[in-house]
Amino acid sequence: MSLMRQLFLASVLMLLIPWAGLKFVLELDNALRAQALQQLDEKGARLAELAGDFMLGVPVAADGNALYADTTTQFPKVDGFTTTWPGFRDHEEQLPWQSRPGQDHLRWLVTSNNRSLYLLIQKRDQGLRPFNPNQPEQPHDRVELVLTPPPGQLEANQPKTWLIRTTAPGTNVPALIDGDVARTDRRLEVAWEDLGSRWQLELRMPKPAPGSRLGFQTGQSSDSHGTEGTPLTPPPLLIQRNTALERALARQLSTGQQVTVIEPAGWIAAHSQAENPMPSTDFDDLSTGQILEQITLNALRSLVRLYQPKPKALATTHHQLHRGGLPDHHLVHQDGTVWLASEHTFFGGRSLLLKQSMEQLLSVSGSALGSVLARSLLIILALTLALLGYASWLSWRIARLQKLVSASVDEDGRILESIPPARASDELGQLQQQFGQMVSRLQSYNQYLESFSRRLSHELKTPVAVVRSSLENLAHSHSEDERQQYLERAASAAERLRRILNSMSEAARLEQSFDQADKEHFDLAEVVRQACAAYQQLDPHHQYHCDEPDTACPLLGSPEMLVQMLDKLVDNARDFTPEGGAIEMRLEHDPEHYTIEVFNEGSNLPVNPGVDIFGAFVSQREGKAEGHLGQGLLIVRLIAEFHSGRIDAQNQHLNGIDGVAFRVIIPKLPNEPRTAP
Incomplete structure (x- = not known):
């Protein structure tokens, strides 16, 4: 059967593609989901080992008495007005405020970057009452701050305490070490502003070490009666996102993946994600074919979601993730997105949750099948004609290459001419290039063989002539000295013949010696x-x-x-x-x-x-x-x-x-x- 007929039959069989695509859609989704889950499990195990190398501190086993610090790449300006606080200007009420039960009028935010920790305290039931140095016993607003280093560090049992009060709203509010007016800690930058019906305080301090405890209380008198905020003894455990771990995890993620490292109490210790770029195109810019393709793609996605198991919802509150275990199908629902999840436990009872967006998987399977179903009927005819034309072109190129090879060698095996280099870089072009190199090598080899006898004759001529003349002279010599001289000349020529013959077989002997050679x-x-x-x-x-x-x-x-x-x-x-x-x-x-x-x-x-x-x-x-x-x-x-x-x-x-x-x-x-x- 000719090449053209073979390609014609192959193009006709492509009519089975739409029917096979409809039958294959659900199987493809199951296969992709199973494969993705296997890859998630393997990657999750590797990421859990990586997370274990970064998180060697004491795990947080209790969800109470903890202060959570979010992460930011910005450097907020401490001015009391929160104008540079990340996300504050447009989404104040949607920020992750923290508070204690029964103290809703007092709330706070904690965030950190790679150098500093930022604390924002907002009291919404009264304005600011400044401190009057002339009447120190007069009620005034004050903030007490305590920081306890993690166990094992120097001065771990000596907490640092600061007293913050101001004589007037503004910046550069002093932070008094242990309440001593003569000792001001200039590492702490404080701004306190009065907003009429409320006041708010911004504070920046050097980033505490992991495992530290940080607490604060607010009040209006010199004693601790009526104070609000977090406990001072013992201060809440400061939970900070591990930015180094987040950067390391982000480098390992693929498109549409998220990873979360969770303490035993549910606190999120690290979270990284790889963005899933979903290109958006205006409907007016779509062609008719693209519109049909999108309709088919959306129908396939709906069909896949219809037959998928119901995902389990994951709830998050105040930077805590409440999992309760993953379902058997490993599908979870969070923030309006369906994820394929894999969970792994590592050092200290911590766990790592790796998620893959199902929208990404559906996009892969749906795009492939949608393109086939929407376009296959339109392109099969054109593809058939293209295959026939391509078969004719291949046949012409093969026949041309056959003629070039036949013309380069005569019936006696002599190389007549070289094969010209190919212009194309495909397989046939490479084949022509290989034929050309083979003919060139054969031509060089034939030239060497044609001159080999002449060179070998040239090498053998002199020693053979010396042997013959020495033997002739030996027969006519009369003295022992002359005979010895001719014998030595003949032996020298014979030795030269031996060296010539040895050089011809040296390479062959060398290859044989490799088997017995000891390294x-x-x-x-x-x-x-x-x-x-x-x-x-x-x-x-x-x-x-x-x-x-x-x-x-x-x-x-x-x-x-x-x-x-x-x-x-x-x-x-x-x-x-x-x-x-x-x-x-x-x-x-x-x-x-x-x-x-x-x-x-x-x-x-x-x-x-x-x-x-x-x-x-x-x-x-x-x-x-x-x-x-x-x-x-x-x-x-x-x-x-x-x-x-x-x-x-x-x-x-x-x-x-x-x-x-x-x-x-x-x-x-x-x-x-x-x-x-």
């Missing part, structure tokens, strides 16, 4: 150092420079093979470096790899991209080095791969000198000791 621990820096010193002594015609770290470079491998690899790299560098030129050897290391680099002056890499200089029987030497068999860099690559490394080469400009750098990168194995770079 050992050694210092790579010492091996490179000794090898570089030996090269300088053996080759006075080039300038050698070696740069290796002062510290040891432990490696698990074969030092003999690495020395053989360095020999091949240095031999290759000598062949391309002019007399007196520089050969640089460097050993560098980072926490993960060792890098051995050999730089030689005066050569450039071949510009033919189809030539792999690290392959078998590849040599770029010309002229006097024409007989080289091209096995050196292949051996280098094999040894590098034996040590799980790799090798590359590039033209380089080093210290004002142009040349080529060969770089071998060997990873440090996990069981090796690591050294700091």
Whole structure:
């Protein structure tokens, strides 16, 4: 069956999509909900471990006698008018005011940022009665404040107390330490304003340590009779949101997720959420197709909600979350939103509640199915025509590639011409590119094979001629000295023949030796150092420079093979470096790899991209080095791969000198000791 017919049948089968979508809608919702719950459980467990690292203090086990401090990123100005208090200007009555039973006319707000704690006290049944220094016994409004550090800290059993009173409304109201008029705590900034039928006090103080206790009372006389507010002995536990934990949790959340860390008494210790952006589009800007899609999407959402289990309501009062356990279906309702919830308990009986917005999940499933149902009938016909046209275009490209491959090789296997590069970057374009690289490599390999016999003949010609002439002269020699001389010449030529044949099979023998090679621990820096010193002594015609770290470079491998690899790299560098030129050897290391680099002056890499200089029987030497068999860099690559490394080469400009750098990168194995770079 042709490709065009196959794509035509595939396009016809797409008519089943609308029917399958209607049957699949509820199954998809259940599957997404189950998958989301599994992901929530896994993420919730990780977040609970993270929260346990941040919250190591004593958990709040009782919901009474506690003062809750909300969080803010703002820095309210303490002026007594609350103009910069977060959310106060437009939503005063909706703020989380705190009060005590029977004292509704006295209420307060507590908030904190990363540096300070802010206290706002508002008394709504009377105006301000200032303090008269000339008549100190006259009734006046006063606020007593006490702060107890957490247990275990310095001076934990010595609470700090302040007396706040003012001679006139305004700012810079003094806070008297222990009521002593001679000791004013300037770390506390207080503003007290008279608003006619009520007064309000703003206070800023350094942020107390976690686990501290903070209490205050208001009154109109020098004694404690008739005071209102929170207890002073013992002061209420100050519950502060853990902002560091909130930031850490926020980085872990995905779109539409919320996480809440709850004390055993229900107080919210941290709360973070990831916003769920829901793009809104004006109805007049929607096209007919978009309107139909939205109608279908809303119908699917209603269908899903109809068959979903009824969510359980979560109630929150005064920054407390009353859970009472999660239902089996893990669906909860809070603030007008349905959530998929997962709860995890950690240190001290605290719990972490991770929630995923069901609106987000419904948007994923509903958008996918709504798009299919609303648009499938309109696009299937166009898709069928597009598939047929696409099949014709693919058939033409495949036929064209077939012709290019056939034209590049003749019947005898000779490469006639290269395949032009593809303009497209898709799979067929990549296939044409691979064919082009294969033809280029085969062409280079064929050229090498065609010249291999000539190079091998050139290498063998001289030693064979020496052996033949020595044997002929040996037959006509008359003295023992002459015969010994001819025998030595023949033996030397035979040895040269042996070396030539050994070089041809060196790579094959090296690969076989890998199976029997034993790895050992050694210092790579010492091996490179000794090898570089030996090269300088053996080759006075080039300038050698070696740069290796002062510290040891432990490696698990074969030092003999690495020395053989360095020999091949240095031999290759000598062949391309002019007399007196520089050969640089460097050993560098980072926490993960060792890098051995050999730089030689005066050569450039071949510009033919189809030539792999690290392959078998590849040599770029010309002229006097024409007989080289091209096995050196292949051996280098094999040894590098034996040590799980790799090798590359590039033209380089080093210290004002142009040349080529060969770089071998060997990873440090996990069981090796690591050294700091």
